[in-house]
Amino acid sequence: MSWLAVLVLILVIIMIVAAIFSITRKDLIVAVIGTSVISVILSALFYLLQAPDVALTEAAIGVALSTIIFVIAIKKTDRYEE
Amino acid sequence: MRKAVSIILLAVVGYYLFNVFLNMPFGEKREGVGKYYLENTLDETGAVNTVTAIVVSYRGFDTLGEVTVLFLAATGLGAILFDKRGKKRRHQYASLIVRVTSNMLYPMIVLLGAYVFVHGHLTPGGGFQGGSIIATGVLLMFMSYRKFEANHTALSVIESLAGLTFVTVGLGGLIYGSSFLYNYLPLGQPGDLISAGVIPIIYIAVGFKVGAELSGVLDTMLKTIR
Helix, strand or coil: CCHHHHHHHHHHHHHHHHHHHHHHCCEHHHHHHHHHHHHHHHHHHHHHCCCHHHHHHHHHHHHHHHHHHHHHHHHHCCCECC | CHHHHHHHHHHHHHHHHHHHHHCCCCCCCCCHHHHHHHHHHHHHHCCCCHHHHHHHHHCHHHHHHHHHHHHHHHHHHHHHHCCCCCCCCCCCCCCHHHHHHHHHHHHHHHHHHHHHHHCCCCCCCCHHHHHHHHHHHHHHHHHHCCCCCCCHHHHHHHHHHHHHHHHHHHHHHHHHCCCCCCCCCCCCCCCCCCCCCCHHHHHHHHHHHHHHHHHHHHHHHHCCCC
């Protein structure tokens, strides 16, 4: 296995852990932070797989803009899942 | 019972998706339209970045459609959520450290966004990426200063002018060339900042449009909370 394959494997495992983390949390703000962790790692993966155009979009929209939209929606409703 | 059924369904779908992706050739051979683009882009459009050449030149009409979709989404959000007076925001600023840091970072983020869309035909990135980076900088200012407000008139003017530029440049292709968005300006030396004909003009217009739209969306949404 090349070092690139090992790195991609580690990043994918961290992504799966973050996804499970954000599904199981009852505190929705923490769950949203979990999804933004997924976006950070996904953007690194896009860069490693030679798609820097997509990585830039994912970093700006996935990490910053969609997270803040979720946070605004949570602020207008309930913070904790029943 | 319902959970068991959904887990079984997920497992089946996951198994077939895994097999499909496992058998997909990844970056091995280049054939068909991909090969054509990689070999002829530089001669036909003068753009060093093949992705930009495809997005703006070969598939430029699709990009016009994407920009329209984004415009419609921003308009619909504004129609539903826009409140002229806005909720009265609390006169409460973020801490001094956050304010000083965002004052220093804001110009740099906007500069990075402008760099990304001006150099769209040379380096990775382009109008959509640069515009969303600029919106990220505006978001930083919204979060550190609760009273920071976007000028909606200026945003609408920028947005309309950028859209008009895109369509006008595209229609110029019908007059001076053979098709909509035809690359009728001189191509120049590949790798120079002013090269590739109409591609930089269109991507700068798209960058302004996306930046203005996303900033307007953020301002509209932040005005609905206290």
